[in-house]
Amino acid sequence: MLPHSFAPNRPVCSPGLLLAALLTGFVGGAPPKAAAQAPLWAANSNTTVQEVSYRFMDQQTFETSRLQEQIATAAPGVLAHLRNLFAFLPGVQRHRFPFDPVTLQKDVVRLRQFYRQNGFPTPEVDYPATQLDTSSNQIHVIFTIREGPSIQIRNTQFLTTGDTTAIETALPDDLRDAWTRYRDETLQTEGRYTDFKRTQIEDQIQSWLRSRGYAFAEVRTAVDTIQYAADLTVFADPGPRGVVSEIRIEGNESINDPIILRELPFSVDDRFSADAVREGQRKLFNLDLFRVALADVPNQPRDSTVAVRYRVRETEIRAYSGQVGYDTRSGARLEGSWRHRNFLGNARTFIVNLTAETGLPENPPTFFSNFLTRSSQALSRRFRASVTLRQPYLFSEALSGSVAPFVQERLNPTLAPNPNRFLNLNERQYGLNSTLVYDFLPYRTLSLQHSVSRTRQFSAPGSRDSARAEAPLGTGDAPFNKSIFTVNGTFGDADDFISPTKGYIVRPTIQLGGYFFESGVEFVKLSGELSGYLPLSEYVEVAGRVFAGTLRPFGESRSNLTLPGSPSDEELQQSRVYQNRFSDYLFYAGGGSDVRGWASRLAGGKVLRESSVRREGFVYRPIGARAKIGASVEARFPLPGLGSDWRTAAFVDGAYLTAGSLDLTPPSGVALTDPSGKRVSTAPSQFLVGAGAGLRYQTPFGFLRIDLAHKLTPDALDLRTAKDVGAAVQGDTPRPVSDVDTRFIRRFRIHFGIGRSF
Numbered sequence: 001m002l003p004h005s006f007a008p009n010r011p012v013c014s015p016g017l018l019l020a021a022l023l024t025g026f027v028g029g030a031p032p033k034a035a036a037q038a039p040l041w042a043a044n045s046n047t048t049v050q051e052v053s054y055r056f057m058d059q060q061t062f063e064t065s066r067l068q069e070q071i072a073t074a075a076p077g078v079l080a081h082l083r084n085l086f087a088f089l090p091g092v093q094r095h096r097f098p099f100d101p102v103t104l105q106k107d108v109v110r111l112r113q114f115y116r117q118n119g120f121p122t123p124e125v126d127y128p129a130t131q132l133d134t135s136s137n138q139i140h141v142i143f144t145i146r147e148g149p150s151i152q153i154r155n156t157q158f159l160t161t162g163d164t165t166a167i168e169t170a171l172p173d174d175l176r177d178a179w180t181r182y183r184d185e186t187l188q189t190e191g192r193y194t195d196f197k198r199t200q201i202e203d204q205i206q207s208w209l210r211s212r213g214y215a216f217a218e219v220r221t222a223v224d225t226i227q228y229a230a231d232l233t234v235f236a237d238p239g240p241r242g243v244v245s246e247i248r249i250e251g252n253e254s255i256n257d258p259i260i261l262r263e264l265p266f267s268v269d270d271r272f273s274a275d276a277v278r279e280g281q282r283k284l285f286n287l288d289l290f291r292v293a294l295a296d297v298p299n300q301p302r303d304s305t306v307a308v309r310y311r312v313r314e315t316e317i318r319a320y321s322g323q324v325g326y327d328t329r330s331g332a333r334l335e336g337s338w339r340h341r342n343f344l345g346n347a348r349t350f351i352v353n354l355t356a357e358t359g360l361p362e363n364p365p366t367f368f369s370n371f372l373t374r375s376s377q378a379l380s381r382r383f384r385a386s387v388t389l390r391q392p393y394l395f396s397e398a399l400s401g402s403v404a405p406f407v408q409e410r411l412n413p414t415l416a417p418n419p420n421r422f423l424n425l426n427e428r429q430y431g432l433n434s435t436l437v438y439d440f441l442p443y444r445t446l447s448l449q450h451s452v453s454r455t456r457q458f459s460a461p462g463s464r465d466s467a468r469a470e471a472p473l474g475t476g477d478a479p480f481n482k483s484i485f486t487v488n489g490t491f492g493d494a495d496d497f498i499s500p501t502k503g504y505i506v507r508p509t510i511q512l513g514g515y516f517f518e519s520g521v522e523f524v525k526l527s528g529e530l531s532g533y534l535p536l537s538e539y540v541e542v543a544g545r546v547f548a549g550t551l552r553p554f555g556e557s558r559s560n561l562t563l564p565g566s567p568s569d570e571e572l573q574q575s576r577v578y579q580n581r582f583s584d585y586l587f588y589a590g591g592g593s594d595v596r597g598w599a600s601r602l603a604g605g606k607v608l609r610e611s612s613v614r615r616e617g618f619v620y621r622p623i624g625a626r627a628k629i630g631a632s633v634e635a636r637f638p639l640p641g642l643g644s645d646w647r648t649a650a651f652v653d654g655a656y657l658t659a660g661s662l663d664l665t666p667p668s669g670v671a672l673t674d675p676s677g678k679r680v681s682t683a684p685s686q687f688l689v690g691a692g693a694g695l696r697y698q699t700p701f702g703f704l705r706i707d708l709a710h711k712l713t714p715d716a717l718d719l720r721t722a723k724d725v726g727a728a729v730q731g732d733t734p735r736p737v738s739d740v741d742t743r744f745i746r747r748f749r750i751h752f753g754i755g756r757s758f
Contacts, residue, residue: 040130040132040139042132042134043099043101043132043139044137045098046137047098047099047132047137047138047139048096048097048098048099048137048138048139049073049074049075049076049097049098049099049138049139049141050075050076050133050136050138050139050140051075051140051141052068052071052073052074052075052140052141052142052143053140053141053142053143054067054142054143054144054145055129055142055143055144055145056145056146056147057124057144057145057146058146058147058148059147060147061118061120061147061150062118063537063538063539063638064640065539065638065640065644066538067111067114067143069644070107070110070111070114071107071110071111072103072106072107072110073099073100073103073104073107073141074097075097075141076095076097077642077643080095080097083095099139099141104127104141107143108125108126108127108143111123111125111143111145112125115145115147117194117195117196118192118194118195118196119150119151119192119193119194120147120148120149120150120151121148121151121225121228122148122149123145123146123147123148124144124145124146124148125143125144125145125146126143126144127141127142127143127144128144129142129144130142149228150192150193150228151192151193151225151228151229151230152191152192152193152228152229152230153189153190153191153192153193153197153229153230153231153232154229154230154231155231155232156189156231156232156233156234157231157232157233157234158183158205158234158236159233159234159235159236160235160236160237160238161218161220161235161236161237162237164235167179167234167236167238168180170236170238171238172241175212178212179208182208186204187201187204187205188200188201189201189232193223193225193230193232198221198223198232201221201232201234202219202220202221202234203219205217205219205234205236206218206219206236207274209236209238210272210273210274211273211274211275212241212273213241213242213243213271213272213273214238214239214240214241214242214272215239215242215272215274215297215306216239216240216242216297216302217236217237217238217239218236218237218239219234219235219236219237220234220235221233221234221235222235239302240302240303240304241271241272241304242271242272242303242304242305242306243269243270243271243272243304243305243306244266244267244268244269244270244271244272244306244307244308245268245269245305245306245307246268246305246307246308247261247264247267247268247307247308247309247310248298248307248308248309248310249261249310249312250309250310250311250312251292251311251312251313251314252312252314253314254314254317254342255289255290255312255314255342255347256345259346259347259393260284260310260312262393262397263280263283263284263287263392263393263397264276264280264283264310264397265279265280265283265397265398266280272306272308277295277297277308278295279442280295280310281293281294281295281310282442283397284310284312286392286439287341287347287392288315288341288349289314289315289341289342289347290312290313290314290315291313291314291315292311292312292313293310293311293312293313294310294311294312295308295309295310296308296309296311297309315341316341317340317341317342318338318339318340318341319338319339319341320336320337320338321336321337321339322334322335322336322337323335323336327357328377328599328600329377329379329380329413329599329600329601330357330358330359330379330380330381330382331357331358331359331360331361331362331379331381332358332360332361333355333356333357333358334355334356334358335353335354335355335356336353336354337351337352337353337354338351338352339351339352343389346391346393347392347393348389348390348391348392349388349389349390349392350387350388350389350390351386351387351388351389351390352385352386352387353384353385353386353387353388354384354385355382355383355384355385355386356382356383357380357381357382357383358381359379359380359381359411359423359613360381362379362613362614362615376599376602376616376618376619376620376721376722376723377599377600377602377619377620378413378414378609378611378619378620378621379411379413379417379611379613379614379619380410380411380412380413381410381411381423381425382408382409382410382411383408383409383410383425384406384407384408385406385407385408386404386405386406386407387404387405387406388402388403388404389402389403389404390402394436398438398439398440399436399437399438399439400436400437400439401434401435401436401437402433402434402435403432403433403434403435404432404433404434404435405430405431405432405433406429406430406431406432406433407429407430408428408429408430409422409425409427409428410425410426410427410428410429411423411424411425411426411427412426412427412457412580412583413619413621414579414580414583414621414622415427415457415459415460415580416459416460416609416610416612417460417611417612417613418458418459418460419460419612420458420460421458424612424613425458426457426458426459426460427455427456427457427458428455428456428458429453429454429455429456430453430454431451431452431453431454431482432451432452432453433449433450433451434449434450434451435447435448435449435450436448436449442497443490443497443498444490444491444492444497445488445489445490446487446488446489446490447486447487447488447489448485448486448487449485449486449487449488450483450484450485450486451482451483451484451486452481452482452483452484452517453481453482454479454480454481454482455479455480455481455482455520455581456478456479456480457580457581460612480520480581481517481518481519481520482513482519482520482521483513483514483516483517483518483519484511484512484513484519484521485511485512485513485515485516486509486510486511486512487509487510487511488507488508488509489506489507489508489509490505490506490507491505491506491507491508492504492505492506494533499702499756500531500533500756501533501535501541502533502534502535502541503532503533504530504531504532504533505530505531506528506529506530506531507528507529507530507531508527508528508529509525509526509527509528509549510524510525510526511523511524511525511526511585512524512525513525513585514555514557520581521553521557521578521581521582521585522553522554522555522556522557522558523551523552523553523554523557523582523585524551524552524554525549525550525551525552525585526549526550527547527548527549527550527587527628528547528548528549529545529546529547529758530545530546530547531543531544531545531758532544532545539637539638540635540636540637540638541635541636542633542634542635542636543633543634543635543636543756543757543758544631544632544633544634545630545631545632545758546630546631547628547629547630547631547655548628548629548630549587549627549628550626550627550628551585551586551587551626551627552626553582553662557578557582560574560575560577560578561575561578561579561582561662561663561664562661562662562663563575563663575663576666579664579666582624583624586624586625586626586664587624587625587626587627587628587657588600588601588603588604588622588624588625588657589601589603589604589628589630589655589657589688590602590603590604591751592705592707592751592752592753592757593753593757593758594630594653594655595630595632595653595654595655595688595689595690596651596653596690596692596707596709596749596751597653597690597691597692597709597710597711597712597747597748597749598688598690598711598718598749599749601622602620602622603655603657603686603688603690604622604623604624604625604655604657604682604684604686604688605622605623605624605625605657605659605664605665605681605682605683605684605685605686606620606621606622606623606681606682606715606717607620607621607623607665607666607671607672607679607680607681608620608621608671608672608680608681608717608722608725608726608729609621609666609671609672610672610726614722616721616722616723616726617723617726618672618722618723618725618726618727619722620717620722621666621671623659623664623665623666623681623684624659624664624684625657625658625659625664625684625685626658626659626660626661626662626664627657627658627660628655628656628657628658629655629656630653630654630655630656631653631654631655632651632652632653632654632757632758633651633652634649634650634651634757634758635649635650635651636648636649636696637649637650639695644698645697645698645699646695646696646697646698647695647696647697647698647703648693648694648695648696649693649694649695649696649707649757650692650693651691651692651693651694651707651709651757652689652690652691653688653689653690653691653709654687654688654689654690655687655688656685656686656687656688657684657685657686657688658684658685659684659685664684665679665681665684666679666681672726672729672730673729674729674734674736674737675729675734675735675736676736680717680725680729680737681717682715682716682717683715686713686715687713688713689712689713690709690710690711690712691709691710691712692707692708692709692710693707693708694706694707694708694751701754702754702755702756703754703755703756704753704754705751705752705753705754705755705756705757706750706751706752707750707751707753707757708748708749708750709748709749709750709751710747710748711746711747711748711749714746714747716737716738717737718746718747719742719743719744719746719747720737720740720741720742720743720746721743721746724740724741725737725740728740
């Protein structure tokens with residue numbers, strides 16, 4: 001392509017003359033022979049847009065991606081370039097971006113209007129630097145923008161509509177101080193004046209009044225502009241302060257009015273609050289009984305009584321659902337459920353759920369095996385059936401409860417697979433989960449769960465994972481009980497608790513095992529997670545997370561997880577048994593939502609063990625930790641050329657794991673040994689750091705994520721496959737782990753996920 005540059009003495013024509021020239025060329029014949037810079041009138045009906053860019057003559061207030069949203073002239077992005085690159089393939093058509101001079105001139109008008117609406121009264125938008133390359137018949141549209149000075153808000157008054165006195169004079173004594181604080185601390189009445197800011201101020205004041213009883217409040221704004229200064233006068237007419245006189249329910253058929261009314265956070269004769277009306281709408285949606293639930297204040301006399309209306313449309317009472325997925329640890333996952341949304345009336349939900357984490361394929365293809373598949377990772381599979389009965393109203397609309405009996409068969413990856421059982425399953429469990437949930441604010445909940453279960457672990461023949469069934473209750477293959485209380489909370493202040501971009505969220509957890517009821521595991525576990533979100537600009541945000549947790553066994557559990565200096569065979573056996581039982585409650589690291597760069601649970605201490613399932617014959621078993629401290633920082637950026645749904649991210653994750661005073665490293669017989677008789681393992685106490693970058697794509701069900709992470713602090717086993725290490729220490733000529741070659745590619749790992757990283 002010839003260089004795109006104007007000769008220094010080339011005249012610049014006005015937009016009108018240039019448009020005429022473009023139109024003349026657009027209906028003409030073939031473009032003339034290429035020159036260093038062809039005149040723009042040489043564009044024709046076959047000219048395509050190569051690129052759209054912007055030049056700013058004074059300052060740049062808006063991102064170019066936002067300006068691109070205002071215009072119709074489009075240029076190919078990265079995906080279009082890739083599509084055109086493979087246009088020679090059958091079924092792949094080249095995507096053209098035709099140039100239209102009339103559309104270009106309309107884009108100039110659109111950009112000028114955009115700047116005026118956003119507080120720049122005298123913007124200058126032109127395209128004199130636009131370049132045409134006739135050798136490829138492509139045009140590079142370059143908008144030249146001079147924003148000019150902006151209108152700044154100089155003064156703002158808040159008056160009543162009628163007698164033009166201060167708004168607080170129309171409010172009762174109990175609201176005057178609250179209004180003053182809201183006006184001074186919340187309302188943004190400084191900076192550049194825009195139509196959006198004016199509307200925003202009106203909406204904020206009206207919402208404030210409506211949430212404090214003024215159902216018919218009206219607000220309007222008068223603007224007086226002098227050159228580049230704006231004086232705002234906000235006129236508010238609160239109207240009468242009202243109470244709820246009637247709640248109308250429309251559209252319900254099988255769901256009785258009392259069921260709907262009890263979910264609302266207000267009743268007749270309560271002070272009207274728009275916030276409470278919206279909260280009632282959210283609670284009706286949460287019942288899962290309605291596909292539509294709309295709340296409003298219908299037309300009525302403007303007095304001190306307020307009628308509130310809810311219009312609903314019921315969903316299907318009975319429904320089926322199913323999901324299919326894949327996880328690198330548990331293979332293909334299938335889940336199906338049947339639910340009755342109004343079981344025996346009273347809005348109860350009855351759910352039958354079947355889950356199959358198949359673990360298949362057991363030995364996935366070796367493509368990308370070092371940093372994508374389950375290479376060196378112990379296989380996990382689970383088959384579970386459960387029945388859940390949920391009652392949404394327990395004495396209060398904020399309190400709900402559920403009971404869920406379940407039964408499951410599992411291949412516990414911390415135990416040796418049992419070849420005598422179906423699919424090598426080695427653990428059976430059945431029990432009952434009971435849960436209470438208190439929803440005190442939207443997406444801010446406190447829950448209490450009690451899980452009581454009966455568990456049996458089946459040791460493989462010849463395995464020393466556990467003792468035989470004749471051992472007393474609480475040891476070996478004999479069944480044992482688990483009684484676990486769990487308290488979870490979600491607190492914080494964020495703009496969106498589902499997909500936050502600003503604010504913070506705190507999630508504390510307390511678990512207590514075996515204190516009130518007989519249990520084969522006895523412990524107290526405390527953990528907490530704090531996530532924060534800070535937007536640096538309209539398109540760039542930084543997110544951070546801090547996690548801390550500790551586990552303290554007590555009673556028989558502690559004595560069996562703390563070995564003396566020279567433990568007996570019986571003490572070693574008991575320790576192995578309790579390590580297996582505690583494997584679900586220890587702390588681990590690694591995975592796409594933790595310390596990226598490592599497979600799930602494989603960051604930190606691990607041991608080498610044999611596997612009758614894996615093709616390689618050997619896997620790494622994570623040791624786990626008594627305490628964990630972790631932190632993550634992630635910066636998220638736009639991805640130019642691919643639209644607002646695409647994002648990029650750069651991240652650093654770190655964690656410190658420690659076993660403390662507990663003896664968690666499995667002894668010989670569970671872990672393999674090297675030629676010197678030493679266990680093939682790494683220290684259970686480690687400091688881990690991973691870093692990398694990734695892509696995000698916004699979908700209706702959350703972000704699709706792909707991250708490439710790099711291990712910055714690998715241990716002696718991280719860079720060696722379990723297959724290579726096992727072959728070395730168990731071969732005809734045993735060799736130490738240090739003689740096994742490391743693989744640089746194992747420093748990297750790809751993570752896929754749905755939703756935000758944290």
